[in-house]
Amino acid sequence: MKPNLKVKIGNIEMKNPVTVASGTFGYGEEFEGLTGIKSLGAIVSKTITLNARVGNKPPRIAETPAGMLNSIGLENPGTDKFLKEKLPIMAKFKIPIIVSIAGESKGEYKEVAEKLDKIGKIDGIEINISCPNVRTNELIAQNENLTAEVVEAVKSATRKTVITKLSPNVTNIVSIAKAAEAAGTDAISLINTITAMAVDIRKKGSKLGNITGGLSGPAIKPIALGMVWKVYHSVRVPIIGMGGIMDWQDALEFILCGAKAVMVGTANFVNPDSACEIIKGIENYLKSEKIKDIKDLVGKLRV
């Protein structure tokens, strides 16, 4: 018997719990022909902002042991151009669309959310309050009050499902997750990248043009799992887990720790078909374990 892979995040009905992490999949177009995008549970856009952003100075990538640093800096064409040029590409795949948004202020988040709210093709909004590459001072996701204010602003602007993406660069992830929940977020996604650096001792400089960047990949998976587990026991809203998921086994670890869905990020760069292979792997695992529904596995870590 075919196990049930369907999950619901807010009002977003995903045919399976696997989607892609914002920024690692563009708007889908570059992966056409290399993976079956239509098989994904949903597609998530690269983060968009109200106005276009050129992004950070290169180099923007540095590889580290079992991981990579990036300092892209939210390069994107701006909301209007996104809606005109990129959204139609994403809509072709006929799977739920989640648009990741960021802003300089809560007003800007609200303005972008208002624009997206009018577009029927969009199913959900992920609030990126945790990109480590755009602000030199505190991240929104590092402050409970700011987190709550942005979530409230976005919620007041849209009836679409709102997912709040948290940063691991905090002293207490639980208090931030609770603040987002109390402010009305429909779901929480975590973790974004970890602020990090790599140094070139010959050039005596950083390997990144922006000096610091965000660490992703297998190196951060244990940290991500720990945070998903902690947050799962503190909030009632669904959790989308991510951080170094490379294969179906990794994905199942997140699900056992409490993630209702997962996002595949850096793995897309290594194998563009990763997310689809993970879906198949999860399905086969459920069959072999005789589990009828993926939901029966969420948070079922034996303790």
Added chain:
Amino acid sequence: MPKHIIGNIISQKELKKGCFRMAIETPSIAKTAKPGQFLHIRCGDSKDPLLRRPISIHKIGKKSVDVLYNVVGKGTDILSKKKSGEELDIIGPLGNGFKIYKNSGSVKVLVAGGMGVAPLLGLAEELTRNKTRDKKVIILGAKTKQHILCEKEFNKLGLEVHIATEDGSMGKKGLATDLAKEIILSKKYKWSEVCIYAAGPMPMIKALCVFMEGCSLESQVSLEEKMACGLGACLGCVVDTQAGYKRVCKDGPVFNLCEVICE
């Protein structure tokens, strides 16, 4: 459209110390590949090194493609230890490749700095296949004689070969760019008729675009940058151009010489 395939290694040979030429059987990539495009190669199976390595297509055969690369780190070291008969996980062909204009600049000057020679051999083969009466010159520049590659192949193709080494151990002492300038000036080629095809380290490219100002607008350079996806999605490999940041993997790796910012 790029393909994600498993190719078979036909041969692997160390041409000079630390420099390898690998032939890979991959009919589907060979069929559509163009000189100047690259392959995104998974060097090992483990999580470290994690990312693929972008490597220039060196030669294009009927059913195979060759790559030429230096061992510069963990990824290329693993790659260099692979033997003929082993499989290789490849995405390609990627990037735009060199544009070859018919009846363009009547003097084609290829400038290779170090491993920049890799994509230029495939280009030279393509240029000689189009039987034009263009004059074709290549300047091979490297640190020492030990680092000069493929001079015989370029000779065989009928290109006029010039060599520059930084230590003077072969050819003219100095940089490839200086030699290129000297040759163009001494032969009294018309500036506007000179079409440059260059590949090499960034300082060389920048020097070229400074003193080549005014040469054919069809002049092109192949650039390198650290890459993650190689497909144009992650925006990790951008370089600054006159038109803003552009992706080396998708908008390049070949750019018009006049686009590159020299500062």
